[in-house]
Amino acid sequence: MSTMLVSVAELSNIFSVLAVLICFCAMVLFILRNMVVFRLHGDEFVFGGGVHPVQPQIPQMKMMKVHIPFTFKIQESSKSSYNDLQCTLSSQVNYTLHSFWGVSIRELHLFLWRPWGAIQTAVRQKSLLSGYCQQQGITLQKGPHGDKTITMQLPSPDSLDLGTPPRLCYPLVIFLIRDDTETPHPDETVALINVVHIKDSVCTLPTSILAQYLKQANGQLSCLKPLYLANGNPLGYDDEPPSVFCEAGLNSEADKEAATPTAWGPTCTSQEQLCVVCQYFPLSRALLPCRHTCVCASCFGKLDRCPMCRSPIRSFFCIRKEDYLPVEARSSSDAKSVPLHRWLLQWNDRLTDFLGFH
Incomplete structure (x- = not known):
């Protein structure tokens, strides 16, 4: 009888240890299962109050400043119709303006990706967008000038067929092509292509410039997009970005170096x-x-x-x-250094994913 009582006493100790181990394992599983919830609601308790700076690794794009000798805008006060479209343009170089009505969208983009030499050949042979447009508009040769207003008018309004939306043709495409006798630098801008939408009864969107493409002598084609400043106004290609040196008239390198700030x-x-x-x-x-x-x-x-x-x-x-x-x-x-608490949170996410607790 005494031996049986001793055995039962020993088993009770084993049961107690097993119960403690089972409770501990259940507690660990519960914590791991709800670790994401604890993390979301316990950040202030574990890592202290306040706002923690987030420092992601964001890559920087290397941009090259390109000079554009042309500007092209549509006057907002114009009637904006096929018979009267007033545009304002300026140029710092000699150029030729070519306008085309009812241009095939697909063929235009294929043509723009051609090498600059092929486009020059088409201009000399007077076959620019030949077969890809329904009507050819005016062609003007001009020298450098400031803002000047010109009026675009469709030669035959009844023969222009743009189709139903989504259309396969642009209403108006205007080329501003640089006229140079010398070979341009590979990074130099040689053409500005303007795609214009004109409001009509089928497509009632306001008259606007749909896209502007920049062609460089090396064959590179870029789509111009504005930057939006903090006040909501767009910073277009014809607006100069903020100057590094605020003082005007800094001509020499010594003056610029003296004007460079050294304090916060x-x-x-x-x-x-x-x-x-x-x-x-x-x-x-x-x-x-x-x-x-x-x-x-x-x-x-x-x-x-x-x-x-x-x-x-x-x-x-x-x-x-x-x-x-x-x-x-x-x-x-x-430098996007990761703080200690951010490292702990990242390790927690990896562990949660590894255990399959989502």
Whole structure:
């Protein structure tokens, strides 16, 4: 009898240990199962209060500044019809204007991707977009000039057939082609192609420029898109980006070096816009893909979304030099170091995915 009691006592200790182990395992599984919930609601308790800066690794796009000798705009006050379309253009070089009505969309884009030599040959042979348009408009040869207004008019309004939406033809395409006797530099702009939509009874969208394409001598084709400043106004291709040096009349390198700031202070004039986050440094970075130009280099390192439209930042490029920050500050703004608490959260996510707790 005593032996049986001793055995039962020993088994009770084993049962207690097993019960503790089972409870411990159940507690661990419960914590792992709800780790995401604990993380969301326990950040303030574990990592302290306040806003934690998010520093994602956002790549920078290397952009090259290209000079465009042409400008082309549609006057908003014009009647904007096929019989009266008033355009304002300017040029810094000799050029030839070619206009075409009812241009095939597919054939136009295939033609634009041809080498510049092939396009030049078509211009000399007067076969530019031959067979790809329904009517050929005016052709003008002009020298350098300021803003000048010209009127576009469809030669035969009754013979233009653009079809039903979605249309297969552009209403109007205008080429501004540079006339040079010398061989241009490979990166030089040689043509500006403007695609214009005109309001009619079938497509009632307002008359506007649908797209503008830039052709370079090396054959590169680029689509011009505006940058949106913090005040909502677009920064077009004919607007100069903010200047690095605020003082006017800096001609020598010594003057520019003397004007370069060395302290943490804004160097913008009253015409330049300030960062929408700190309201201290001037705008210097354009965010992609939303194209909002609204932050400085100092605040960029703390963002992962655009402060204007809240869209994720995929990449960026600089519209001006960032000499208003010291070198160590510029390097720290670009260095996307991961803090300790961010590393712990990333490790937690990997562990949760590995265990299959979603």
